[in-house]
Amino acid sequence: MAQVKLVDVEKRYGSFVAVANQSLTIEDGEILVLLGPSGCGKTTTMRMIAGLEDITEGDIFIGEERINDKPPKDRDIAMVFQNYGLYPHMTVNDNIAYPLKLRGQSKEQRNARVREIAEKVELGALLHRRPSELSGGQRQRVALARAIVRTPSIFLMDEPLSNLDAKLRVTMRAELKHLHHELGVTTVYVTHDQMEAMTLASRIAVMRDGHIVQLDTPKNIYSNPVDLFVAGFIGSPSMNLIEGTITKGRFEAPGVSIKVEAADRGDVVLGIRPENLELATGKGAINGPIYALELTGDATLITIREGASLICARGPADFEAAMNSPCSLKPTSDAKLHLFDKTSGQRI
Ligand SMILES: Nc1ncnc2c1ncn2[C@@H]1O[C@H](COP(=O)(O)OP(=O)(O)O)[C@@H](O)[C@H]1O
Ligand SMILES: [Mg+2]
Numbered sequence: 001m002a003q004v005k006l007v008d009v010e011k012r013y014g015s016f017v018a019v020a021n022q023s024l025t026i027e028d029g030e031i032l033v034l035l036g037p038s039g040c041g042k043t044t045t046m047r048m049i050a051g052l053e054d055i056t057e058g059d060i061f062i063g064e065e066r067i068n069d070k071p072p073k074d075r076d077i078a079m080v081f082q083n084y085g086l087y088p089h090m091t092v093n094d095n096i097a098y099p100l101k102l103r104g105q106s107k108e109q110r111n112a113r114v115r116e117i118a119e120k121v122e123l124g125a126l127l128h129r130r131p132s133e134l135s136g137g138q139r140q141r142v143a144l145a146r147a148i149v150r151t152p153s154i155f156l157m158d159e160p161l162s163n164l165d166a167k168l169r170v171t172m173r174a175e176l177k178h179l180h181h182e183l184g185v186t187t188v189y190v191t192h193d194q195m196e197a198m199t200l201a202s203r204i205a206v207m208r209d210g211h212i213v214q215l216d217t218p219k220n221i222y223s224n225p226v227d228l229f230v231a232g233f234i235g236s237p238s239m240n241l242i243e244g245t246i247t248k249g250r251f252e253a254p255g256v257s258i259k260v261e262a263a264d265r266g267d268v269v270l271g272i273r274p275e276n277l278e279l280a281t282g283k284g285a286i287n288g289p290i291y292a293l294e295l296t297g298d299a300t301l302i303t304i305r306e307g308a309s310l311i312c313a314r315g316p317a318d319f320e321a322a323m324n325s326p327c328s329l330k331p332t333s334d335a336k337l338h339l340f341d342k343t344s345g346q347r348i
Contacts, residue, residue: 002154003061004154005024005304006060008058008059009023009060010022010055011041018044020209022057022210022211023058024138026188028102029186029188030187030202031188031189031200032202033201035191035193035201035206036190036192037233038192040209042158043112043190047081047189048060050077050156051071051075051151055068062153076154077155078148078150078152079155080160081143082163084163086139088132089130090131091128092126093114093118093127096142099149114145117281121175123142136163136165140161140163143160144160148183151186154186154187154250155188159178206234213229214226224347225338226346227346230273231338239261239271240272240277240311241340242269242270242311243268244268246263246264246268246339247264251268251270251272255286255307256306258337267341268348272337276334277331277332278315279328285329286304286311286329287327287328288305288306290304290323290324290326293319295329299315300317300318301314301315304328304329
């Protein structure tokens with residue numbers, strides 16, 4: 001069984017803690033996404049699992065076996081790196097075949113398997129080329145093909161799509177998802193792109209400063225972020241976060257008054273996603289001049305200015321109004337309101 005278990009794993013560089021006392025179980029067959037801003041410890045976590053980085057403290061298990069001291073090549077792991085890591089002097093065919101060659105397969109065996117995989121990732125016509133003769137997306141697919149040419153127990157993918165243009169990234173995302181469905185291999189996937197995390201993951205571990213701050217399904221993280229950091233990180237456009245107070249059962253801030261189910265208190269932050277706000281007729285719960293209108297195709301993002309803050313709503317595609325003209329918004333009838341303690345940032 002290819003369950004991966006980190007128990008109290010810590011990585012320090014001198015006195016700097018890159019990954020802080022982390023315990024995490026990646027279940028057999030799942031795609032667990034490590035998500036967080038640059039420098040939060042994603043790659044380090046991955047490299048420790050791969051055996052490319054020593055562990056300062058703690059243990060890593062694959063299945064029942066403790067693998068702390070096992071060399072990388074014996075861990076039955078395939079990695080895809082952000083920069084592909086292809087061998088420039090080898091053809092596409094030989095790049096993909098390389099892991100099989102290392103394992104002593106005959107040329108006939110290798111070529112048959114490479115053709116099969118190349119079809120899957122649509123590289124069949126390019127097998128004779130060298131990496132320098134390929135586009136970024138094609139190189140990326142070669143790296144992927146090389147990783148899946150044999151079925152390892154575990155895939156580790158470190159920002160494999162981040163060098164691709166936006167359109168190809170979306171296509172490849174679906175490819176990866178489909179591939180995972182077909183192969184069912186336990187996968188740890190690193191990204192700083194929340195959309196990639198949301199769409200690919202069976203579970204997301206949101207990381208910050210070497211810590212996992214929330215580990216849950218994409219759906220739960222989206223609908224119940226544990227703190228302001230996660231709330232602001234997940235979702236596009238971001239959740240509106242408005243500072244204010246709760247007075248007599250209403251959240252109050254300059255230009256804002258919304259009924260909430262919470263006890264009175266000061267210094268709170270109300271979170272509400274753009275899709276949970278709609279246009280109001282007359283005076284709404286949130287009122288201010290229009291700051292920007294952005295047509296996205298199926299919707300218009302309406303941003304209004306409220307004091308020092310900007311509040312964004314997802315409105316109808318045909319919405320039109322003059323800049324700076326007054327606009328009123330209200331929570332939709334099924335709106336989910338999030339309340340956070342302003343000082344600690346924690347969900348109330
Ligand atoms: N070899 C190293 N020596 C010192 N610090 C390092 C080393 N490798 C990574 N770090 C630091 O550890 C932190 C986590 O790095 P990394 O895991 O690469 O982050 P991420 O992949 O999330 O962007 C960063 O602050 C980085 O500067
Ligand atoms: Mg990284």
